[in-house]
Amino acid sequence: MDLDLTAPTASLASAVADVTRLLPTRVIEPVLTGIVLRGDAEGVTLSGTDRERGIRLWAPTLCHVDGEVLVPAKPLAETLRTVDTPEIRLVVEGSRLAVRTPQARFALPLLDLDTHPGVPAPPARLGVVAGGALRAALAPVAAAASRDDALPVFTGVRIASEGDRLVLMASDRFRLATARLPWRPVDTTPIDVLLPANTLAEILRRIPDGAEVGLHADEDRAALTWERSGLITALLATPFPSTDRLLSVTPDTTAWVEADVLAGAVRRALPYTGPHGLISLEVGDAELRVRGVDSQTGESEEMVKAVVDGGRPTRRFQARNLADGLKAFAGEQVRLAVPDIDRRGTVLTGEARRDEVELTYLVAPSRGGGH
Template sequence: MEFRIDRTAFAEAVGRAVRALPARTPVPVLGGLLLEADAGRLAVTGFDFEAAVRGEADAEVVAPGRVLVPGRRLQDVCRVLPEGPVSCALEASRFTVEADGTRFGLSTLPLAEYPATPASPPPCGTVDADAFATALAQVAVAAGRDDTLPLLTGVQLRLEAGGMTLAASDRYRYAVRRLEWKPEAAFEDVLEALLPARRLLDLVRSLGRRGDVRIGCDPAGSGMIGLEGGRTRTALRLLDGRLPTYKSLFDMAGAAVAEVECEGLAEAVRRVAVVAEPNSPVRLDFSAGGSVRLRAGYGDDVASQRLPATLTGAEEVPVAFNPAYLLDALTTFDSPRVRLELMGAGQRALLHAVPDSGAGAGAHRHLLMSVRQLV
């Protein structure tokens, strides 16, 4: 095996594939990257049974072949390589990397022990890469981080002819985002898949934000969802189960409605929360007089700030939220103003954007449980 490749293209292919490698593994070969050189291209694959990433780059292949190299060590080498062409070769059991007089020798892993990577699931349709990455980031903040409750660590993907829906919940909040996609002509079913949120976010970042992402679906067969963008292909194994339905939770009949400048509210929450004890709430007192007063802290250690806001449906509504959860929600909106539908202290609050044009309202919604104990 021998090939020559541009340093940037090599580093990018390795950097994408290394995202699939586990942080720790009792199986040494799963810490390796599979390099395959053939017919003018280099393919770099990482796989840990739960996720697979395959990145490709153009290369001048002198001798085709395959080799398994410690992945993170190869990534470290790529980071320090000088710019320009890179020559790589397999010499007995050593993989060499050379560029502009700098030469590295890396040990190899037993290729025969490397598991077969999953085949790409059949295509279901495509979605704009930037819109998909943005939508995923908006909902993933609501996914749980407790691995003892794997169901709540996922993002639920729902595909139907009329659109795509992403949803996540950790029991205390529930984020939902709907966006357009282009299903294949043969796609007529409704498909739901629960995917690990953190792995999905990381894999989608490897695809970039340009062009389209092709989605492959075969949950009943391989138990995986495939995502392909540019010259990168990924596959991610599904979690068991599905999230609780949210339609009844998002029914806010009878709620008071407040509107406030989004970035101003987020900045005020950051400011007053400085004096709050860990897990202490930030209180928001909305009034029909045209303002909201934020308060945090106890005793002599307190902070407050008043902001312009509108309130309809009630004379006043006091609510309190975990400041980290409220900030997570506010920072997912890209509109100047946010609307809060409020049921009262200790009850649900539904946040969504107030676009300048009025178009797109409701595409992204974030439900928070308010804290019963007011500061």
């Protein structure tokens, strides 16, 4: 096995760290804790898999000797993270991969590359979406998914096509985020898959704004590919529940407000939301009143200017759920559509955007302690 390359430390460390985060730390097959480095004239490709997910990331390097090696991922990531030189050299020396700086040498054992399963090729490509629009849509949607593995359907992001629009959707049962964005399908084959939200969130920042992202899927797997990089993952088998009834709300009251201003008021109320983290949102004639009350810490009240139409209801929310919903509309005016039935969720929508991403965020009301 041969490999000799010089790379900018920061970009290589970032790519290695992102691959490592998606690899298992405790497995029956120790080879799966390794990272494959393949260097050639175009740079270095870093890849790894846990058999459920596979990732391949590209980083710029000057490759002196082409080659491919397998080394323990975590020690390599930790070493690169702590090195403070602008460039670093990786070179095979006997049975070790040496990580060299002008002042230091670190040596990692070479693992048996032949025993590594490799990252499988993605399924057929079904369409293409702009990287910047996908990032803008996927970030708030993935954040709305549950972290509770006991309910796997709510840990995923549903990605489905509707003609020339792609629809992303996720929920943790107490909030629901959906985003619609343009895409270019390859043919008439639709896409409708449920992917792990945490996996998508981990890889999101690696997608450049100017990249075209390919969407691939078959009955068992789905993949995102861009430039020389990609992510492939097994699908979550559970079907995502229908949400049409939740979003088809005829509001009794609407209020337009600066999302950042209202989010700031909600954050400032957090110390006064009690053990269950609840706030009250009262609709006034030309303002929204954010209230927090706790018998131990006291109470807060802040008014935020708004353009109001309709009734004057009061709703209680989990403060952090409302704050997360408003964060998705940072820098925008947001419309709150409040239904006349207090058991129905309040729907947040924003202004028309240049990237044509249409975001909708539903926050369920709280009627008592907790959710």
